[in-house]
Amino acid sequence: MPNSATPRKRRKEARPSELLEAALSLFVEKGFAATRLEDVSARAGVSKGTLYLYFENKEALFKAVIQEGIIPVIAENEAIAAKHSGCSFDLLELLLANWWTKIGQTAYAGIPKLMVAESRNFPELASFYYENVISRGRALVGSALRRGMESGEFRGLDVETTVDVVIAPILMLLIWRYSMSCCQGSESDPQMYLRIHMDLLRQGLRKPEKESQV
Amino acid sequence: MPNSATPRKRRKEARPSELLEAALSLFVEKGFAATRLEDVSARAGVSKGTLYLYFENKEALFKAVIQEGIIPVIAENEAIAAKHSGCSFDLLELLLANWWTKIGQTAYAGIPKLMVAESRNFPELASFYYENVISRGRALVGSALRRGMESGEFRGLDVETTVDVVIAPILMLLIWRYSMSCCQGSESDPQMYLRIHMDLLRQGLRKPEKESQV
DNA sequence: TAATTTAATGACCAACGAGTCATTAAATTA
DNA sequence: TAATTTAATGACTCGTTGGTCATTAAATTA
The missing domain is CATH 1.10.10.60 (Homeodomain-like)
Incomplete structure (x- = not known):
């Protein structure tokens, strides 16, 4: 037949x-x-x-x-963070660079968009993804922020909320690429985008110097 | 029958x-x-x-x-920007506040998530939305940034890319609310999120003071 | 080389959801 | 009040797609 x-x-x-x-x-x-x-x-x-x-x-x-999209990049980044001893902002940059190489430039980069689209149709799967990827990523960024604030490198801000603000442009970069980017006249350069994001963040997080030295 | x-x-x-x-x-x-x-x-x-x-x-x-989701908020914000004469960061804050009230707290706030999910299935509609909402919003933020840079209020950065970085957390706030927020243990406060975003941005955009006064 | 195993195929089936339309009944008109 | 208009209904149709399975043929075994 x-x-x-x-x-x-x-x-x-x-x-x-x-x-x-x-x-x-x-x-x-x-x-x-x-x-x-x-x-x-x-x-x-x-x-x-x-x-x-x-x-x-x-x-x-x-x-x-x-x-299948839950690949070991998170674990790698966790290892990087565990043995990092320099300044906290450098750690954030390392984490981002590793993630960008291992996820941001592969087909798995489409998963955040997919999860955004389908989370309400598949809440259990969304929870699984949240726990295994988002939550761990947030913890990494959160611990770097906390460390920077404790060491005086960063100024004091609510850590949990700041994590969200830090992560948002990163996730948005991917989500946009697989969605609305099709109707954008000009293509913005992801590397420049990430560089400016980190640049704004570096300065934005910096603890202001004392006005007067006592 | x-x-x-x-x-x-x-x-x-x-x-x-x-x-x-x-x-x-x-x-x-x-x-x-x-x-x-x-x-x-x-x-x-x-x-x-x-x-x-x-x-x-x-x-x-x-x-x-x-x-129907293309409501006159963009036009309002364009009017606000046209007659604004104070500092550029204040303008950004005004634009955000108006948008948050008129869109962010209504059912239309779900449209960005919907457009993310469906843009590839309906590219013409995505283009329509992009042109009528995203593009105009980007132009507003862009002109405020440009003005701030020209007046010395902000430091010089690539405007088109910075616009994307500025807008990303705002869009992400809405997209997240209608997607992955369902699997998040704790709910983060949108007002605090926006406040921290703007706070980081204010400092991040600030033009460094001259090291020495000549 | 023939027999056996099993990966691969495509025709088929049934359920579902977009779309249709004859009928009903609410509201208006004469 | 009867006739007319028309908004609203739900039974129905049909095409599509997820899922099934008898058959075929590739690969292995004896």
Whole structure:
């Protein structure tokens, strides 16, 4: 019955990751509900039936995509922070640089946009992502801020809220790239964006020098 | 044939806005594809057939929701900026305060999240929103920044990129509220968030004083 | 080389949701 | 008050898509 014009090739070991890659790309672009599994399988170069050999259903595929996106960058950054002994702002810059290289320039960069779009449809998955990525990232930035404030490098601000303000432009950079950037006339340079963000932050966080020396 | 358990009431004039309000709420929460018109009409308290009396199809309803979200706040802010003569940072604060009151605390605040989620599925609509809201908002912030830099109030930075950095936390505040905030243990206070953002920005933008007075 | 295993296929099915429309009934008009 | 207009309804249709599975054919085994 199945009578393929293209000769088949069995590649069982490669299929799951090919399907995940195709699914990530399409889920990020269209969202869950508007992504058809026919398109996912076509992009992966297999039939729709093949997709079901590896993933139980559409939702299982979606969950696998998110889970696969939890790669060890957070752990790396946690290790970097644990052994950092210089000034706290340098630590923030190191964390950002590592994240930018390992996430910001890969396909996983689309996941924040996907999570924004789908969090209310999949609250449990959103919680999973929040706990494994956002929460840990916030903790990293928070501890760097706290340290800087304690050492007198940074001025005193509410840490939990400042973390949100610090992280927002970083997340927004990715979210924008996969959403509204399509209708923007000119493309802004991510490196310059991040540089200006950090520059504003460096000065914005700096503890003012004493007006008078007593 | 139609035999309603609930008595009917003709309210033709009120229907469109009721439907739009219901649709906005559900589109923001679930996205376009995962929102059923059965649910929109139920939320508006009418039958699905009634919805089609006022909107040609699902996409027309969606477009109407976005277009209705383009309210005159941008024009107000443009008027505020046109007659502002104080320091540029005060202007930024005025713009933010007006926007926060007129958008940030209304149901329209959900539109940025909706546009993020759907921009790739509806690129023309995304362009429309970009041109009518984002672009104009960027121009406002940009002109305030430029003015501050020219007057010596702010230090020199690339204006177009700085605009993005300034706007990012503001947009992120709204996007987050309608997405990942559901999985956050503690709720961060929007007012404190905006205050810290502006505080960091004020200091971050400040032009350093001359080291020596000649 | 034939038999067996199993990855891959595409035709098919059923459920769902967008869209339709004949009918009803509220409201207005004569 | 009866006739007319028209807003509102819910049953219905149909196309799409997630999911199924009998069949095929690639690869391995004996």
